[in-house]
Amino acid sequence: MINSILRYSLIAIVLILLQVLLFNNIQFSGYINPYVYIMIILLLPSVIPPWALLLVAFFTGLTVDLFSGTPGMHTSATLVAGFSRPYILRFISPRDGYESGSELSMEVYGFRWFMIYTSIVVLVHHLTLFYIEVFRFADFFRTLLRALLSSAFTIGFILLIEYYRKRR
């Protein structure tokens, strides 16, 4: 228990540092802004109670907000992702259900399942985030395009990180 909490804290710190120091500085034409820190929400075990998941989401978003100078933006989007995660998990549950002790990784549930899971959560998070950022429905389709392009890159980076984590 203590061991896994330590492990998740380490993963969270590494991901937030990656986001703040590396991915926040990829400024590619304003259309592609990958937000990889959402992986913290993805990797939490399936048995975590929803309120704890929401608290983790809140503090993750708040930390990223503090570093990017956008109070509330990432917090609200990450909360929406955290809130919807139990429903998404129920929706795409594998045939034998989830093993209570294991983490939600590519290693345990396979590439196909992990990719679908990642894509849905990332899309929910990014769509919320980009519409909250603009906060208006003018340029609706341009915001949609930005969200979709960024989601594609985020999903790519998360799969890449997860792939290397699996090999280790």
Added chain:
Amino acid sequence: MRNLLNFLVRYNNLIVFLILESIAFYLLSTGNNYHNSRLVKGLNGITRGVEERVSNTTVYLRLREINSELASENSRLKNMIGKLSSGREGRVTTVRDTTFGQQYQFTSGRVINNSVNKQKNYFTLNRGTNQGIQVDMAVISSQGVAGVIVGCSQNFSRAISVLNLDFRLSARFRSNGYFGSLSWDGRNYREVTLNEIPQHVNVSLGDTIETTGYSAIFPEGTMVGTVSSLKKTGSDFYKITIRLSTDFKKLSYIDIVGNLKKTEQTVLENSYQ
């Protein structure tokens, strides 16, 4: 009572979610406003330390480029001094007044955090109230306009970038003086649009756009950019796209401009509204 408890147990996740989400929206509505700087007051914490370190590294990697920019600015200023002093040679003037004719005061500083990829971009400077910086001062780079200070802590200040959907600037043509309102449409970080220029005005590609000084924030005649495309729309106005002379991706050394006569101007303007 029992029903209420049942309800709370059943929907406790939704309740936690709504409470946390409302905190987030509270932060969103108070922290992001144009002139609200509640969060800026706490700027001295850990995040600034990390940002300053990152900025130190990136600036070091770009020293050669920064050097050449500063050198070219130096030579431009020397040319100006040359022009000014040539007319005064041989004349003796004594000036008792220490603020003789001076309207703008410049403080140099460095950008330690910046972004161009959001819709509402802000940047952070390593100068604050201890160095005499106040809210509503202008920020200009050696190439042109950059932003306006919206919040100060003791040693840092936060400025709204030209690349922000909420930013407005009064700008005019250097050649004929027609002025309009300048704003960013959130698409390209090199381009802004100039509105309210009527179609009878003679406009051509490459025309220089500069600030008007009407707002008493930017000094009159500060470079903004050049016209890169213009379209006649159905209305009476042109749709003019301007290529910014400042490259916001490379913004590092800037000047913060305070207007010494600003209070005088605004007090006068407000009393005759």
